[in-house]
Amino acid sequence: MLTEIFIKPFADMVEAPDFLLQVLWEGLVSGILYALIALGFVLIYRSSRIFNFAQGIMVVFAALTLVGLHAMGVPAWVSVGLTLLVMFGLAVAIERVVLRPLVGQPDIILFMATIGVTLFLIGLGEIIFGGENKVMITEELGIPTGSILFEPWGGLLILEQKDITAVIVAALLVVALLLFLNKTRMGRAIRALGDDHQAALSVGISLQTIWVLVWFIAGIIALVTGIAWGARAGVSFALEVIAYKALPVLMLGGLESISGAIIGGLMIGMLEKLFEIYWGQPLLGGNTETWFAFVLALIVLLFRPQGLFGEKIIERV
Amino acid sequence: MFYRTAGQFKTSYESDQALFPVRQDAILLAVILVFAWVIFPLTASEFTFQTLLIPILIYALAAMGLNILTGYAGQLSLGTAAFMGVGAYACYKMVTLMPWLNPVVAILLSGVFSAGVGVAFGIPSLRIKGFYLAIATLAAQFFLVWLFEKWAWLYNYNASGAIQVPNLTMFGVYVAGPQADSWVQYYLVLAIVSVMTVLCINLTRGNLGRTWKATRDVDIAAELIGINLMKSKLTAFMVSSYVVGVAGALFVFMWRGAAEPNLFDIPLSFRILFIAIIGGLGSILGNYLGAILIVGLPVVLGTLPAALGIPISSSMVEHINVMMVGGLIVFFLIIEPHGLAQLWRLIREKLIIWPFPH
Amino acid sequence: MKDTQGYLTADGRQIGGVLMEMRNITLRFGGVVAIEDISFDIREGEIRAIIGPNGAGKSSMLNIISGFYTPSNGEVWYKGAPRPLMKPYEVARMGVARTFQNIALFEGMTVLDNVMTGRLTHMHAGLLSQALWWGRARDEEIANREVVEKVIDFLEIQNIRKTPVGRLPYGLKKRVELARALAAEPSLLLLDEPMAGMNVEEKEDMSRFILDVNDEFGTTIALIEHDMGVVMDLSDRVVVMDYGKKIGDGTPDEVRGNQDVIDAYLGVAH
Known part of the structure; x- marks a missing residue:
């Protein structure tokens, strides 16, 4: 039993390094998508102290809208544009209808409101688009669908081109976001808001504008994630589950840390895959990906309550 | 004028600490109890028992358990359904391993198991706060549901992977399983839920309740005035998970009749959180009000189109339901963030001074 | 210093033996020294004040007394024995109650x-x-x-x-907070800036309550306060801190005459 836990998995890794690479690659692809979603959370949390549970359903909603529009005969890239428009409308609506009346309420109330939004969007999405699984319009968007083969150490490593595309697009999006946050006035305002609400407001930044903007960015992230994940697993409400994965990423990386979200996302993506393949499936009956990330984050936090990248908290009275 | 409290003087601390120091409250409660114990059971149809009366009580109890943890002790939990599952599976194992066990005893004992698991998953709360803790409770949620699926011993190696409630009798009457009558189950649920409610009220208004609320409001100050935060939080997890576990056992044994692991998945956790929050965090009454709304609303929505003669598919009704519930949550949070219980409190205050405006 | 007889105050109250003694307390946060080698005692039945300008380390000292911070060096003696390392709630259970600068009701x-x-x-x-x-x-x-x-x-x-x-x-909140601390029937009552943010009338009320508490229940009170005038009227003995060091200790009159104190604190108009 002990050898099966402590020795055999590592022996397997060494024995078939090409397979190990394959597993890590798969983990990396998931991880970068987790990181993207976590980034959406962080942006919204930093600028409004809202723990946005609707991030997951926004992914589904964006993907459904895109596929739905295309099914109605709209050309693929026009659909993308229209979907972005819909996500912008959603951001405005959420700001107007939900956030503005609830300004200043306790965190948990705002959190609940985002769960309310989640349910609303689930219902609405099912009514408009139906609940059945749909196929992402991968080819129509010009995303390559072939795969690239490598033969390291005489083994075999398969990289799907759509995954490579996803990684590249996600990385570009992250870079663009970082540039936006660091180099533009609006971006700096968002970061300032995270550090000190009152101070940020006192230098004349409109909260409403920022909120709409931040939710719109979250919407863009949702669309990219939706396309990338939809290309791998189809578009359905089950997609929402991947958004839950962003939560342990946030625990590890911190609710307010942008770099934490990225590093945490990649770490969790790869570790959960490794665990599932080398420990979960042989020893635990598989499907450990549903909980592994949470338990990992929980254990890390038990020893480092400030998260992996946070500073030690000095409590004051 | 009906709710005037003037002239009701208290001459001892004991009478001031009575459960219902205001006479009208006691009368109102008596009326409600007469309805619950006599009028509803006499008049309710099978449909009403199964879609309204029994689930409202069980959901209210589950929300009460969550409310103790989140509303009173301030520890946000998103894993309620998993702890209901622990209660349900524990109860299932007990009645199948020990068929001679009295079903009510089994149900009450199943809470002990969920309390134990609850304390174990409550330990992180000593170091993790706020949303981080909420995410940590999701670890319990996902891990436990996975366990319900993978640990075949829990469901007695059924091929279906689900648990089926066997026929159980108490004093020669079927109380659970396919043979049981709805009205019998209703009375049983009502009795258990009523007793648990009284116990919860007592706990939350006494020393432990104050300890929890202090922990919730300012934890550092609470520790500095002599509260052992670890003990305070873990008792909250323990009591809460006990109540939730019993609710879970009732949920499967007195209502659903069978359960698959994914029944205890995250949507159920959220549903109970809605009930607690829309009802009012930090309130016992609120859990009932919230349960009536969240359980009752879909029933009303489901029967309305048919009653009005509008042809609508059942899946459409379901979707509209989900959407409406989402919308209502936002709506209620906006009009009264402290929930229905607070709304009632305000109405009552107005009634007491009526007809004067202040 | 270590006598157990106590002393007689100006208004004729008998002060008892040492209830709590801080011995060579030092507190560091990382590289920052918040308190450096401070010793003083608090006697039974007296009103003891700790004063000093902002950032002098008063609050940190109070937090050490109530067990919220652990001193980096030095010992806290309580009721004649060194107090072992304990959690704040255990300190509270030993009869130390407190109020908070920014009300924590x-x-x-x-x-x-x-x-x-x-x-x-x-x-x-x-x-x-x-x-x-x-x-x-x-x-x-x-x-x-x-x-x-x-x-x-x-x-x-x-x-x-x-x-x-x-x-x-x-x-009123400040008063309720005092009530909560008093209800514990503490042996030592710590008041963290009890007059902060109050107007003159409220300050007078609070002063009266503090004196009454000390008078009626004989409760030992240690308070930190920014407002010099009130402190000098209220307290029996005063510790003066500046930049984490003790620069004066004695009756209000003695402290008033101390040149270091005048330089550090009283000399500054504000």
Whole structure:
């Protein structure tokens, strides 16, 4: 039993390094998508102290809208544009209808409101688009669908081109976001808001504008994630589950840390895959990906309550 | 004028600490109890028992358990359904391993198991706060549901992977399983839920309740005035998970009749959180009000189109339901963030001074 | 220093032996030294003040006394024995109660419940008894309610008994906080800037309550305060801190005459 836990998995890794690479690659692809979603959370949390549970359903909603529009005969890239428009409308609506009346309420109330939004969007999405699984319009968007083969150490490593595309697009999006946050006035305002609400407001930044903007960015992230994940697993409400994965990423990386979200996302993506393949499936009956990330984050936090990248908290009275 | 409290003087601390120091409250409660114990059971149809009366009580109890943890002790939990599952599976194992066990005893004992698991998953709360803790409770949620699926011993190696409630009798009457009558189950649920409610009220208004609320409001100050935060939080997890576990056992044994692991998945956790929050965090009454709304609303929505003669598919009704519930949550949070219980409190205050405006 | 006889105050009260003694206390946060090698004692029955300009380390000192911070060096002696390392709640259970500079009342509770929390170190009924509201739990609720009501009478807050704390004005909140600390019947009462943010009238009220508490119950009081005038009138002995060091210790008159103190604090107009 002990050898099966402590020795055999590592022996397997060494024995078939090409397979190990394959597993890590798969983990990396998931991880970068987790990181993207976590980034959406962080942006919204930093600028409004809202723990946005609707991030997951926004992914589904964006993907459904895109596929739905295309099914109605709209050309693929026009659909993308229209979907972005819909996500912008959603951001405005959420700001107007939900956030503005609830300004200043306790965190948990705002959190609940985002769960309310989640349910609303689930219902609405099912009514408009139906609940059945749909196929992402991968080819129509010009995303390559072939795969690239490598033969390291005489083994075999398969990289799907759509995954490579996803990684590249996600990385570009992250870079663009970082540039936006660091180099533009609006971006700096968002970061300032995270550090000190009152101070940020006192230098004349409109909260409403920022909120709409931040939710719109979250919407863009949702669309990219939706396309990338939809290309791998189809578009359905089950997609929402991947958004839950962003939560342990946030625990590890911190609710307010942008770099934490990225590093945490990649770490969790790869570790959960490794665990599932080398420990979960042989020893635990598989499907450990549903909980592994949470338990990992929980254990890390038990020893480092400030998260992996946070500073030690000095409590004051 | 009906709710005037003037002239009701208290001459001892004991009478001031009575459960219902205001006479009208006691009368109102008596009326409600007469309805619950006599009028509803006499008049309710099978449909009403199964879609309204029994689930409202069980959901209210589950929300009460969550409310103790989140509303009173301030520890946000998103894993309620998993702890209901622990209660349900524990109860299932007990009645199948020990068929001679009295079903009510089994149900009450199943809470002990969920309390134990609850304390174990409550330990992180000593170091993790706020949303981080909420995410940590999701670890319990996902891990436990996975366990319900993978640990075949829990469901007695059924091929279906689900648990089926066997026929159980108490004093020669079927109380659970396919043979049981709805009205019998209703009375049983009502009795258990009523007793648990009284116990919860007592706990939350006494020393432990104050300890929890202090922990919730300012934890550092609470520790500095002599509260052992670890003990305070873990008792909250323990009591809460006990109540939730019993609710879970009732949920499967007195209502659903069978359960698959994914029944205890995250949507159920959220549903109970809605009930607690829309009802009012930090309130016992609120859990009932919230349960009536969240359980009752879909029933009303489901029967309305048919009653009005509008042809609508059942899946459409379901979707509209989900959407409406989402919308209502936002709506209620906006009009009264402290929930229905607070709304009632305000109405009552107005009634007491009526007809004067202040 | 180490005598047990105590002394007689200017207004003729007998002060007893040493209740708490800080011995060579040093407190560091990382590289920052908040308190450097400070010693002083607090005697039974006296009103002891710790004063100093902002950032002098007063609050840190109070936090060490109440067990919230652990000193990097030095010992805290309490009731004649060195106090082992303990959690804040254990310190509270040994008879140290306190108030807070930025009021830390439990906003979700009524005044009565807030003050009742001051009694929880005196309540020991078990879970079952509390759940049933029967036996020990009920007796304790009634007995402790009586103690609490005495404190409420004493501080003249009867009429707001059942008001949620959140609705009270600032000055009353400060008083409720004092009530909560008093309800614990502490051996040592710590007041963290009890007059902060109050107007003249409220300050006078608070001063009167502090003196009355000391007078009626004989409670030992240690307070830190920014407002010099009030402190000098109230206290029997004063410790003066500046930049984490002790620069003066003695009766208000002695401290007033101390050149270091004048330079550091009194000489500065504000």
